[in-house]
Amino acid sequence: MHEFSIATTLVEDVLKFAQKHGATKVVRVRLGIGELTCIQAEQLKFCYESVITETALANSELEIETIPARVTCSYCGYQGAPKYWMDSLADVPIATFQCPTCGKSVEAVQGHECAIKTIQYAA
Amino acid sequence: MTHAIQAVPEEIYDIELEHSLLEANAKLAKENRALLDEHGVTAFDFMGAIGSGKTTVIARLVERLKDKFGIAVFNGDATVANDTEPIAKQGIPVVQIATVNGCHLDANLVGKGLKKIDLKSLDLILIENIGNLICPAEFPLGSRSRVVVVSVTEGPWMVKKHPHMFLGAEIVVINKIDLAEAMDVKVEQLVRDVHTLKPDIRVVPASCKTGKGLDEIARLLAPAKSNANA
Numbered sequence: 360m361h362e363f364s365i366a367t368t369l370v371e372d373v374l375k376f377a378q379k380h381g382a383t384k385v386v387r388v389r390l391g392i393g394e395l396t397c398i399q400a401e402q403l404k405f406c407y408e409s410v411i412t413e414t415a416l417a418n419s420e421l422e423i424e425t426i427p428a429r430v431t432c433s434y435c436g437y438q439g440a441p442k443y444w445m446d447s448l449a450d451v452p453i454a455t456f457q458c459p460t461c462g463k464s465v466e467a468v469q470g471h472e473c474a475i476k477t478i479q480y481a482a
Numbered sequence: 483m484t485h486a487i488q489a490v491p492e493e494i495y496d497i498e499l500e501h502s503l504l505e506a507n508a509k510l511a512k513e514n515r516a517l518l519d520e521h522g523v524t525a526f527d528f529m530g531a532i533g534s535g536k537t538t539v540i541a542r543l544v545e546r547l548k549d550k551f552g553i554a555v556f557n558g559d560a561t562v563a564n565d566t567e568p569i570a571k572q573g574i575p576v577v578q579i580a581t582v583n584g585c586h587l588d589a590n591l592v593g594k595g596l597k598k599i600d601l602k603s604l605d606l607i608l609i610e611n612i613g614n615l616i617c618p619a620e621f622p623l624g625s626r627s628r629v630v631v632v633s634v635t636e637g638p639w640m641v642k643k644h645p646h647m648f649l650g651a652e653i654v655v656i657n658k659i660d661l662a663e664a665m666d667v668k669v670e671q672l673v674r675d676v677h678t679l680k681p682d683i684r685v686v687p688a689s690c691k692t693g694k695g696l697d698e699i700a701r702l703l704a705p706a707k708s709n710a711n712a
Contacts, residue, residue, distance in 0.1 A: 361585055361617040368503050376497055386494060397616050397646040444645070444678055453645045456680040464682035467649075473620070475501040482493055 362399060365473065366406035370416060373478055377415050382480035385419045389477040394428040394454060395470035428454045428470030435461040438468075507621050510589035514596060514624025521601040524705050525609055527587075527623050529647060530631035531640075532613030535657040538690045539631055539699070540608050541568040546700040548574055551605040556595050558587040558612050575599050585617040592623045605705045615644040627652035629699075634658050634667040641675035648676055653684045653702055660689040 369390070377385050388407075392398050400423045407421045430441045435458060442459040443452035458465045502508075518525055530536045540555055547553050554575040557566045561580055570576045577595040579587060592609060609625060611618045628651040632640045635658050641648060648654065654676050662669050673685045684702060688695030 361620060364584070365503055365620075368506070372501060372503065376499070376501075380495070380497060382495070395646070395649065397619050444642075446642075446678075453642075453679075454649075455645070455678060456649055457678065458681075462681060464680055471504075473503045475499050475503065478497040478499065480495055480497070482495060 362402040363406045365398060366403055366410050369407065369475065370410045370414065372475065373416060374414060376475075376478055377480055380480065381482060382415065382478075384481045385416045385478060386481060387420045387422060387477070387479040388416070388475065389422045389424065389479075391424050391426045391472050391474050391476050393426045393470040393472040395467055396473055398473055400425075424476065426470060426472050429468050430456065430458075430465040431468050432458040432461060432463065432465045434458065434463040437461070437465070441465065441467075441470075504620060507589045510593055511622040511624040514589055514593050515626075517593075517596055517601070518607070518624060521604070522705075523601055523604045523607055524703075525607040525623070525625040526653075526703055527609045527611055527618075527625035527628045528631060529611045529615070529618050529628060529651070530613065530633075531615050531636055534613070534631045534633045534636060535690060536610050536613070536631045537565050537569070539655060539657060539688070539696075540610055541572070542690050542693075542696050543608065543700050543703065544569055544572050544574060546696065547606065547704065548572060551705060552603045553606045553608070554599055554604050556587075556592065556607060556609040558591070558610055575604075581612060585612055585614050586621050587611050587618065587623060588621045589623050606703065608703070615640075615647045619646045619650050629653040629655060631655045631657050632672070634662045634665045634669065634672070637665070638667045638671065641672055641679065645679055648679045648683065651680075651683060653686070653699070655695070655699060656685065656687045658689060658691075659687045659694065660691045 404421050428441050431438045437460045441454040442457050444455050445452050456465050528536050555569050556577045558579045566576050579591050630651040656672050669687050676685050686695045686698050
């Protein structure tokens with residue numbers, strides 16, 4: 360349940376920004392989460408809601424945007440979306456680090472993010 | 483970090499940011515790595531489910547490596563467990579890290595551990611992460627490589643169920659292969675699954691009971707300067 364420690368960091372950091380800008384009430388927080396992380400959006404929202412009570416973030420909304428994975432291949436020069444594993448047990452195809460063109464290992468250049476994008480607040 | 487503040491009607495304001503929540507840990511992990519590099523120490527982070535055999539694999543590796551290298555083990559557990567005895571009685575430094583029910587080690591805890599031991603006397607640190615195949619993925623510790631230990635007793639779907647852990651690893655140990663037949667698990671299929679996710683990952687089928695594969699893992703971990711003797 361690493362979502363709880365991430366939610367705690369998120370709320371602490373938003374409170375710091377809010378304080379710096381003289382915000383009395385935070386309305387909405389927009390978060391970008393990379394496709395390659397195993398941070399579960401629903402669980403993070405649940406943790407967020409349990410942490411924000413009685414803070415300037417109370418009743419604020421957490422919006423989560425998924426940042427798609429992008430990979431690059433040092434063997435054939437491919438750059439773009441990863442190859443997906445359709446045969447996996449998940450409901451959705453799983454991103455792999457197998458190059459879609461040459462089959463060798465690729466490196467991720469995008470998809471590991473977990474970052475605050477926007478904080479919307481009332482002064 | 484703040485790029486723009488945009489006023490909108492109803493006096494609602496936006497702060498546009500790119501503020502990473504994982505950055506604090508990533509920064510500490512880099513500091514750990516710099517400290518290790520400075521002392522010529524290589525660290526490996528062992529991850530795997532509860533009961534996959536991380537502690538036993540590490541104990542067997544210590545047996546094979548302790549005469550050639552200065553070696554220490556960091557043992558992460560939710561509470562302070564006493565399952566490190568087979569390792570500690572081999573006469574090497576062991577650092578217990580209790581996460582107090584946290585589900586993963588983080589770079590801060592490992593950094594505190596690094597301050598507790600004499601790095602000058604070491605070549606190698608084996609870090610045993612918390613028994614969990616999901617949470618540690620997002621939290622690098624400063625190790626050179628990550629090792630995932632899965633065992634055939636966890637069933638045939640471990641790789642397909644936990645792809646993220648494998649994407650972040652360089653070495654995979656498929657443990658307890660002496661039980662593969664009894665479990666009706668095909669080791670070759672698990673190897674294929676790992677390579678479907680990441681073709682260049684090193685996969686070593688192993689058994690702590692028969693000793694199969696353990697010398698090969700020890701060779702993969704042996705610091706480069708003494709590779710010829712390892």
